[in-house]
Amino acid sequence: MAEVDKLLIQEIRSGADDAWMRFVDRFSGRLQAFVRKKIRDSATVEDIVQETFIGFINSLPNFDESRPIDSFLFTICRYRIIDHFKKTGRRPDISSLTTTDSQQQIELPDAIRGASTIYRSGERRRAEENALLQILQQEVTLLIENEAWIKLACLELIFVSSTPNKEIAELLQLSQPQVASFKHEFVDKIKRQMLRLGVNADLFPELYPDQQA
Amino acid sequence: MFDEFSDTDLAAYLEEDLDANKASKLEATLINDKHLQDRLHTIRLQIAVGEHSLGSIWRQNNLGCPSRKTLGGYLLGILPNDQKLFIQSHIEIRGCLTCQANLADLEEQQTQNQEELTARATRYYKSSIGHLSQRRQDES
Numbered sequence: 435m436a437e438v439d440k441l442l443i444q445e446i447r448s449g450a451d452d453a454w455m456r457f458v459d460r461f462s463g464r465l466q467a468f469v470r471k472k473i474r475d476s477a478t479v480e481d482i483v484q485e486t487f488i489g490f491i492n493s494l495p496n497f498d499e500s501r502p503i504d505s506f507l508f509t510i511c512r513y514r515i516i517d518h519f520k521k522t523g524r525r526p527d528i529s530s531l532t533t534t535d536s537q538q539q540i541e542l543p544d545a546i547r548g549a550s551t552i553y554r555s556g557e558r559r560r561a562e563e564n565a566l567l568q569i570l571q572q573e574v575t576l577l578i579e580n581e582a583w584i585k586l587a588c589l590e591l592i593f594v595s596s597t598p599n600k601e602i603a604e605l606l607q608l609s610q611p612q613v614a615s616f617k618h619e620f621v622d623k624i625k626r627q628m629l630r631l632g633v634n635a636d637l638f639p640e641l642y643p644d645q646q647a
Numbered sequence: 648m649f650d651e652f653s654d655t656d657l658a659a660y661l662e663e664d665l666d667a668n669k670a671s672k673l674e675a676t677l678i679n680d681k682h683l684q685d686r687l688h689t690i691r692l693q694i695a696v697g698e699h700s701l702g703s704i705w706r707q708n709n710l711g712c713p714s715r716k717t718l719g720g721y722l723l724g725i726l727p728n729d730q731k732l733f734i735q736s737h738i739e740i741r742g743c744l745t746c747q748a749n750l751a752d753l754e755e756q757q758t759q760n761q762e763e764l765t766a767r768a769t770r771y772y773k774s775s776i777g778h779l780s781q782r783r784q785d786e787s
């Protein structure tokens with residue numbers, strides 16, 4: 435988190451009401467714009483933004499300062515939206531997302547759980563994902579520092595939006611072999627670092643593209 | 648077979664983090680596509696037990712998202728071409744909802760009357776400050 439943001443959070447924690455006003459002033463516009471894309475009714479939009487701020491207040495005691503504020507706020511906001519749709523029945527398919535039902539863990543068929551089931555516990559998985567996050571963060575930061583924008587765009591389209599290579603090549607004016615080579619180079623690098631940290635790369639099928647098809 | 652929607656897309660949909668165009672396409676396809684329904688169900692179970700794909704981890708943590716200042720530069724059209732192309736791809740193709748919201752907000756700040764924006768923030772402040780004071784009291 436940026437130093438100014440850390441300071442703002444400290445001020446809010448220590449009881450400065452004007453710090454809370456600055457916080458609300460700073461983040462309400464973007465949150466409102468976010469909710470408005472999903473919900474038309476303006477009163478409901480305001481309710482959800484308000485609930486997001488209250489959710490933030492509730493999680494303030496254990497807020498992790500290594501995380502950017504807005505990413506955290508948008509996460510709270512998305513969960514308020516999920517709850518809203520759940521209540522209004524617009525997205526019936528997400529009912530189990532916000533509750534952790536331990537039954538589900540038992541009922542998961544082996545095919546879904548994959549080969550890593552034997553030793554995996556929730557905590558272990560979290561640790562592996564955290565390690566991967568750190569590696570990814572480092573790589574993305576490096577690409578930004580090197581102003582490797584096209585490579586970053588390419589990797590993001592591959593891994594986050596799963597855009598087909600052919601489309602990526604056209605969009606970014608690359609050749610398809612270039613796209614493929616960016617991908618392989620990146621996967622290799624990530625796998626090597628995971629190995630170094632003792633993280634099990636098998637947990638992430640995207641790192642084994644040849645087996646996916 | 649090539650699936651139009653990846654597992655990361657499905658997770659994004661369930662987490663209300665999928666671009667609006669892709670989400671409506673997905674909803675339209677879901678109605679008659681049993682295979683897609685099953686995949687969505689599987690992803691839902693994975694999320695419920697705390698499993699995320701590499702793509703989801705990337706998305707959830709906003710890796711690569713440009714800062715507000717950079718987005719401002721993008722709006723003004725003063726960024727180098729490659730960086731401009733990255734941001735355009737990030738917002739329009741990868742469909743980052745956070746950056747879409749930030750961009751809409753920055754545009755609104757330029758066009759909307761400052762008094763209205765302050766009035767809005769004041770409403771949120773008033774409806775939440777009591778809660779904050781209560782929390783502080785509970786803690787001390």
Ligand SMILES: [Zn+2]
Pocket residue numbers: 709711712713737743744745746747
């Ligand atoms: Zn973004």
